Each structure stands twice: as C-alpha cells, then as structure tokens.
Amino acid sequence: AFNRFRNFDWMQEPCRSCPEKVKDYGGCRCQAYLLTGDMNATDPVCGLSPQRDKVREAIEQARVATDAADSQPLIFRNSRNSRAATPP
Secondary structure, three states, X not given: OHHHHOOOOOOOOOOOOOOOHHHHOOOOHHHHHHHHXXXXXXXXXXXXXXXXXXXXXXXXXXXXXXXXXOOOOOOOOOHHHHHHHOOO
C-alpha cells in the first residue's frame, strides 16, 4: 500500500504544487486518513490544508478538557512520600 506514495503523482492540491513536497512528501498518510477518512488528503496538520480546521478543533477540545480537569500536583515517588501516602 505504501508503494503508492513513493512519488508525487498521487498528491492532490495544495501538495502537488507546494515547494515543500520534496521535504515532507505530502505529510503523514496515517494522520491524513485518521483525521479526514482519505489517505490521499493533504495532511490536516499542514497550514495549507483545506481541512486544517479539524486539527484546530482537536486542539481546542483538548485545551477545554485540560482546563476543566481538576489539577493535582505531581508527587514524585520516594520512600518518604510512599510512607505518607500509605495508611499504617
């Protein structure tokens, strides 16, 4: 399946005419498929992708979920902390 993506013929716009295609090869095919349902789509992480809004939405959902979560301090594990957290 991945042999299909070894050249530039499969690319859609904006990838096909993008000068970065020789560096990024159109982005991640797995990411494109996961987020768009189309393995040939422009990687939505790319700022030129017509489906970039899917990434923006995912980032915003993660931000809202993080802000809403009760934050607890990170407690490193050591002998003293383990004894304090364990009832006698």
